[in-house]
Amino acid sequence: MSTVDFEQIAQYAKIFSDLTPKREALIAEAGIKIMPHLSAVTEKFYVNLLKVPKAAPFIEGKIDYLKKTHLMWLQQVFTGEYDQAYVEMMYRVGYVHVQVDLPVEFMSGGITLITNELIIIVSELYADEPEKSFEILGAINAAFGFSLLVMQASYQASVSEVLNRFLSITGVSKVLFDNLAAAYDKKAANI
């Protein structure tokens, strides 16, 4: 992971989520009002996650620890600072998720559940300023989309590594592997 260009990944993910400096500043501003409500977001997140049977093995026996790191991460998002240290942290989270065999769609589901809650919170906190609330929600969507992108870019890199490593270990070329796989598929399908 030491050869990863985090500056480049940050740029890539910011463009892809349209996370602009204006949105970053808006998150930092709104973060002051939203911060006290984040522990409720974390609590609700785990209430929802526990309804997903496939998620149970990843939570059991460590829910207090997970809640703690989850809340710390949310608080970090709402500082509005997405510097290299933040990108490196998100990239590492994606890598750790591969190591524990977490399905990649869990990260998307997680962000969806968090955003569901934040929409409600922002609508209540900014009930008198609907226009501003929509701008904040746009910024929140971009910031969490950005974080998800970095996590999953890391995930993608780790998964690709598995096959590449196998090819290196065995000395099999990618072309030979593809041919073997095609032949194997035919045999498996009894063609």
Added chain:
Amino acid sequence: MSTVDFEQIAQYAKIFSDLTPKREALIAEAGIKIMPHLSAVTEKFYVNLLKVPKAAPFIEGKIDYLKKTHLMWLQQVFTGEYDQAYVEMMYRVGYVHVQVDLPVEFMSGGITLITNELIIIVSELYADEPEKSFEILGAINAAFGFSLLVMQASYQASVSEVLNRFLSITGVSKVLFDNLAAAYDKKAANI
């Protein structure tokens, strides 16, 4: 793919995105007003995507076709019907994305860009009903989160298949592979 239990995947993704029947009905209702604005969402989506250098090879030479299928999909989302046919279609999209080597984070980036636009559209269409607009945005977040989950669950299954196929072809067990990989990593790191 014929052995995939789409009913089970639908249930899993609905719980994980908290896509409730109430939210589905709300999307269908709002869909009538939002529908005429979806072609603008697709146009803006590709304007944004073209800013991402890594995305260019996946777009070049086929942008008109891509825009057409993109818009058709958005229109389908806004019918609010997420039945087995829809889940099967989304699952197939995930599978196709693996076949063309699309990085998994592209799907998350795509949903982020689309949602950015929909927040603006909903805020304008429902300017006189802010409370309702927040409910609609919650439903939109859940519906796109649901779609992303299904696509990525398919992606995950396809990627896992690659390694399993290699193990089947070579007759190597997963334990032996893990041991070989660990030994190889040590050698590569000159430990």
